[in-house]
Amino acid sequence: MSYQREKQVAIQAVTAAAQLCEQVRQEEGSLTLTKPDRSPVTVADFGTQAVICRVLAEAFPGDSIVGEENSSLLRQPAMTQQLTGVTHYVKSQIAEATPETIITWIDRGTGQVADRYWTLDPIDGTKGYVRGDNYAIALALIEDGEVKLGVLGCPALPIHPNQPDGDRGVLFVGVKGQGTTLIPLAGGQPQTIRINECDRIESLRLVKSVESSHGNPELEVAITQSLGFTTPSLQIDSMVKYGIIARGEADLYIRLPFPLESSKRQNIWDHAAGVVILEEAGGRVTDMYGKPLDFACGTKLFNNQGIIASNGAIHDAVLATVAQEIQAPETSQSTP
Numbered sequence: 001m002s003y004q005r006e007k008q009v010a011i012q013a014v015t016a017a018a019q020l021c022e023q024v025r026q027e028e029g030s031l032t033l034t035k036p037d038r039s040p041v042t043v044a045d046f047g048t049q050a051v052i053c054r055v056l057a058e059a060f061p062g063d064s065i066v067g068e069e070n071s072s073l074l075r076q077p078a079m080t081q082q083l084t085g086v087t088h089y090v091k092s093q094i095a096e097a098t099p100e101t102i103i104t105w106i107d108r109g110t111g112q113v114a115d116r117y118w119t120l121d122p123i124d125g126t127k128g129y130v131r132g133d134n135y136a137i138a139l140a141l142i143e144d145g146e147v148k149l150g151v152l153g154c155p156a157l158p159i160h161p162n163q164p165d166g167d168r169g170v171l172f173v174g175v176k177g178q179g180t181t182l183i184p185l186a187g188g189q190p191q192t193i194r195i196n197e198c199d200r201i202e203s204l205r206l207v208k209s210v211e212s213s214h215g216n217p218e219l220e221v222a223i224t225q226s227l228g229f230t231t232p233s234l235q236i237d238s239m240v241k242y243g244i245i246a247r248g249e250a251d252l253y254i255r256l257p258f259p260l261e262s263s264k265r266q267n268i269w270d271h272a273a274g275v276v277i278l279e280e281a282g283g284r285v286t287d288m289y290g291k292p293l294d295f296a297c298g299t300k301l302f303n304n305q306g307i308i309a310s311n312g313a314i315h316d317a318v319l320a321t322v323a324q325e326i327q328a329p330e331t332s333q334s335t336p
């Protein structure tokens, strides 16, 4: 299958969502609400899920969508003002939107994992978004447990890695068997991207989270030291990290549980789009034991622990080092 129509619809949906997110960030004062699990969510997370689910539902009415958000917080009587805010921004993208249709569209994203389904993180890296830094809108299509298409909208990412103060706003688009392209969010020619082919250890670079509570940073640093990395790491929020490796700006992203034996598992929407984007650019993604990620078992990666995403060439060496380091008790229990 060429996935041509899926790709075109996903790009259209993510581009509209990126415009919404940037409009909210420019116009809103206080952005953050708190979900029952204490994690942050904003008017833009809800607006983005509404817009993307609406576009997908129109184009592919039979497809299930598994998204991060649902409307339960927004439907509470105390949230009327926030729902009005979401409606205002969604209307900029879809003129006929009403509070009622928006609730329906958001909850269109509470579907089940199926033989064919979409997974959506309307804003990945909400903390980065609120801080004014990087974030990603992440949409992926999965068939038979394999990611076939991934689109990552990265509105705050510089288009050219060597021009950090230049124009921003990038779409990464990966299609199984067809490679990965980078397209400026404002429009322009798709450009095929590849991972960094250089395997000189001293030039290799880790890309890591800004938020230290999201992984096991001391162990992650111990692994890169053991591998011999000397180039300072990049720090960037969200799944943008996958795109950064896919275009050769960094070589490795490690996300390990804390503590190591934690039963917590990663959400499918936090990785699916990044996996196909990086693999189609020449990279490799597995769990910390080298197993492929299993997107067929539910909303979380229940069959996988930890994530290793790399330029491919160093992957086996990284897995061997991870295996060594996780057996060293003094690093495995370190505080993040």
Ligand SMILES: Nc1ncnc2c1ncn2[C@@H]1O[C@H](COP(=O)(O)O)[C@@H](O)[C@H]1OP(=O)(O)O
Binding pocket: 039, 040, 068, 121, 123, 124, 125, 126, 127, 128, 209, 210, 211, 213, 214, 215, 236, 237, 238, 239, 270
């Ligand atoms: N306390 C947490 N533990 C693990 N993951 C988290 C936590 N809080 C947020 N996340 C998720 O981690 C990812 C971003 O982390 P990072 O930028 O450090 O890579 C996002 O998917 C984010 O969810 P969200 O999509 O709600 O932003």
Ligand SMILES: [Mg+2]
Binding pocket: 039, 040, 041, 068, 126
């Ligand atoms: Mg969240």
Ligand SMILES: [Mg+2]
Binding pocket: 121, 123, 124, 125, 269, 270
């Ligand atoms: Mg996320």
Ligand SMILES: [Mg+2]
Binding pocket: 045, 068, 121, 122, 123, 124, 125, 126
């Ligand atoms: Mg999110």
